[in-house]
Amino acid sequence: MxxxxxxxxxxxxxxxxxVCNLDKCKGACCVEGDLGAPLEKEELSVLSEVYEHVKPYMSAEGVKAIEEQGLYVEEFDGDFSTTTIGNRECAYAIYDENLTLKCAIEAAYLDGKISWKKPISCHLYxxxxxxxxxxxxxxxxxxxxxxxxxxxxxxxxxxxxxxxxxxxxxxxxxxxxxxxxxxxxxxxxxx
Structure with a gap:
């Protein structure tokens, strides 16, 4: 310790x-599990601020999930996480041409549309x-x-x-x- x-x-x-090896895992951490990515309380307002810039990068299914459930969900214990599609795939996850999952938030960041890279829980994983x-x-x-x-x-x-x-x-x-x-x-x- x-x-x-x-x-x-x-x-x-x-x-x-x-060392992440996306060629092998195809971004499985964005779809496996039963919850979205954990969000810090201060990230909720950031997500609200950047959403309109992130939305054009998202899949139609992801946008639909956001419209139905909101930008994020509150879990049973009071914590927050990203919205999911069918209780699996993160609503902000997008597939690239190699069918590897990437992050729409990070794509907007890399294109200079926003200054927030992605939730810290995703970045630190x-x-x-x-x-x-x-x-x-x-x-x-x-x-x-x-x-x-x-x-x-x-x-x-x-x-x-x-x-x-x-x-x-x-x-x-x-x-x-x-x-x-x-x-x-x-x-x-x-x-």
């Missing part, structure tokens, strides 16, 4: 390997954050659909936290990430 500022990180984030009083726990979420990413990460020698450098900096800042990197490096030297 790594304790850093107001976070507690599972050792898996430095000990396990991961396979890290899942659990909030507690005064700190956040970061854990590696193992899912068999990501086995190709684990193999690819091991082949390339990229630990989970290094693969997720950009979203970790987005969430906690560059100073936090550099401190994490230094802690992991000094622990490795001590072994």
């Amino acid at each position: 790594i304790v850093l500022q107001n976070t507690v990180l599972s050792d898996d984030l430095k000990d396990k390997f991961f 396979p890290i899942r954050i659990t909030k507690y009083d005064g700190f956040e726990a970061l854990n590696y979420d193992r899912w068999e659909i990501c086995n190709p990413a684990c193999s690819f990460g091991a082949e390339l020698g990229v630990p989970v936290y290094k693969f997720l450098r950009e979203p970790l900096i987005r969430r906690y800042g560059e100073e936090w990430f550099n401190e994490l990197d230094a802690m992991v490096a000094s622990e490795a030297l001590a072994k």
